Amino acid sequence: xxxxTPDWVKDAVFYQIFPDRFAHRKSAFGQNGYPFKPTNLQPWxxxxxxxxFMGGDLLxxxxxxxxxxxLGINAIYLNPIFASASNHRYHAHDYYQVDPILGGNMxxxxxxxxxxxxxxxxxxxxxxxxxxxxxxxxNHLLECGAESPYVDWFHVHGWPINAYDLRAKKPNYDxxxxxxxxPEFNTDTTAVREFLWGVATHWLEQGIDGWRLDVPNEIxxxxxxxxxxxxxxxxxxxAYIVGELWQDAARWLQGDQFDAQMDYNFTRAxxxxxxxxxxxxxxxxxxxxxLMPTLTGQEFALELDRxxxxxxxxxxxxAQMTMLxxxxxxxxxxxxxxxxxxxxxxxxxxxxxxxxPNIYYGDEIGMTGHADPDCRRAFPWHDESVWDRExxxxxxxxxxxxxxxxxxxxxxxxxxxxDANMVAYQRRYQQxxxxxxxxxxxxxxxxPQSITCPVGFAGQLPEKLANPGKPLTAGKxxxxxxxxxxxxxx
Numbered sequence: 001x002x003x004x005t006p007d008w009v010k011d012a013v014f015y016q017i018f019p020d021r022f023a024h025r026k027s028a029f030g031q032n033g034y035p036f037k038p039t040n041l042q043p044w045x046x047x048x049x050x051x052x053f054m055g056g057d058l059l060x061x062x063x064x065x066x067x068x069x070x071l072g073i074n075a076i077y078l079n080p081i082f083a084s085a086s087n088h089r090y091h092a093h094d095y096y097q098v099d100p101i102l103g104g105n106m107x108x109x110x111x112x113x114x115x116x117x118x119x120x121x122x123x124x125x126x127x128x129x130x131x132x133x134x135x136x137x138x139n140h141l142l143e144c145g146a147e148s149p150y151v152d153w154f155h156v157h158g159w160p161i162n163a164y165d166l167r168a169k170k171p172n173y174d175x176x177x178x179x180x181x182x183p184e185f186n187t188d189t190t191a192v193r194e195f196l197w198g199v200a201t202h203w204l205e206q207g208i209d210g211w212r213l214d215v216p217n218e219i220x221x222x223x224x225x226x227x228x229x230x231x232x233x234x235x236x237x238x239a240y241i242v243g244e245l246w247q248d249a250a251r252w253l254q255g256d257q258f259d260a261q262m263d264y265n266f267t268r269a270x271x272x273x274x275x276x277x278x279x280x281x282x283x284x285x286x287x288x289x290x291l292m293p294t295l296t297g298q299e300f301a302l303e304l305d306r307x308x309x310x311x312x313x314x315x316x317x318x319a320q321m322t323m324l325x326x327x328x329x330x331x332x333x334x335x336x337x338x339x340x341x342x343x344x345x346x347x348x349x350x351x352x353x354x355x356x357p358n359i360y361y362g363d364e365i366g367m368t369g370h371a372d373p374d375c376r377r378a379f380p381w382h383d384e385s386v387w388d389r390e391x392x393x394x395x396x397x398x399x400x401x402x403x404x405x406x407x408x409x410x411x412x413x414x415x416x417x418x419d420a421n422m423v424a425y426q427r428r429y430q431q432x433x434x435x436x437x438x439x440x441x442x443x444x445x446x447x448p449q450s451i452t453c454p455v456g457f458a459g460q461l462p463e464k465l466a467n468p469g470k471p472l473t474a475g476k477x478x479x480x481x482x483x484x485x486x487x488x489x490x
Contacts, residue, residue: 145161319356329375465487
């Protein structure tokens, strides 16, 4: 089967936003058609809780688009935005209405247009495996019982439905991982399938640029996702479909279902090499990462080679969403045990590796946090003194370097050298008049090490970042200081 992925994703640098915690614009609410914002909100920057809301909204994100554009961001992945009684909004009440606390549909369209005006694509979070107890059809079951016309929309095992008296007995319907608040759709029902496909196409018709799919493997039905893809691509052939798949995902990446996955395989490898024995893994065994092993340079190089050259088709590799953290994981800096040098090396690797990098909001300024809900703290616009400005400047430089060098966005991947502490790889892209090459060398050890330039380079590659302009010359030895990297590229 021919595999095609959206061309724009190859050039994308994503920024993931958890809407309740990124930014807010209080002054607009209750005016000019925007809904009033409720008053029982946590103070911005308070310790996050499972059920508390801080009141972040889409108008606030608009106000920060210039910040994102300056960082080099050209795509945004938004965690769920539809009406919901949870701060993370994975409990959807209405898939056609943007949550009023976020500003409602009017604010979303204003945000979408403002992002597109700046050349920033917008990908929404699609939660199609489960809804909420407040979802209309499930609420219908609560009210009408076995006589409801919607009895086949969910997996119900007895009547009346027990959705709330959970101390006395377990829920008598299927909820995601047994969670009564997340009743699972019965996607064998034609009306349910059509409803979910209709949601997907509706928001594409409104102008979004793709879907990130929450736990899509829980809908264990290739035909469902094949039809999902057909309908999505019929609306916009360049729409991005990326699945939350934590392990190898070849089944879904054959060209007939998803374009790519959130590449947590890369994440684990990066932590294993750059953070190594210093990782803080108190929270990882209980979530998708699992216990991440320390990797030598040789092991890291083998894993990168496997992920890029042996696991998936090249088109899929170029479309992978490369991750160093998300709303489901402890913060990058926290797992790295506050080692900002390791964090810098990981971010630089992410920006020079195949796929579309995704920055979880605030990682660029050194935000910290353990497992949910601590990893979902408010972005500290209210206290910029806590920002790591040097880290922010470095991340900006890495992102802009990726935009500058075609090989870093679209090039092939080849390991040139690896030992216990060093890894060197090459990216190469040739298309028409473009002939771009990049050589990236990492030394995660504490002592300087030398590396000899491979045959085939004759001074045509100037160095970037550390010693700008100095050429890479065949046969010459180059010293890479401990816990640092060097890059040559054109």
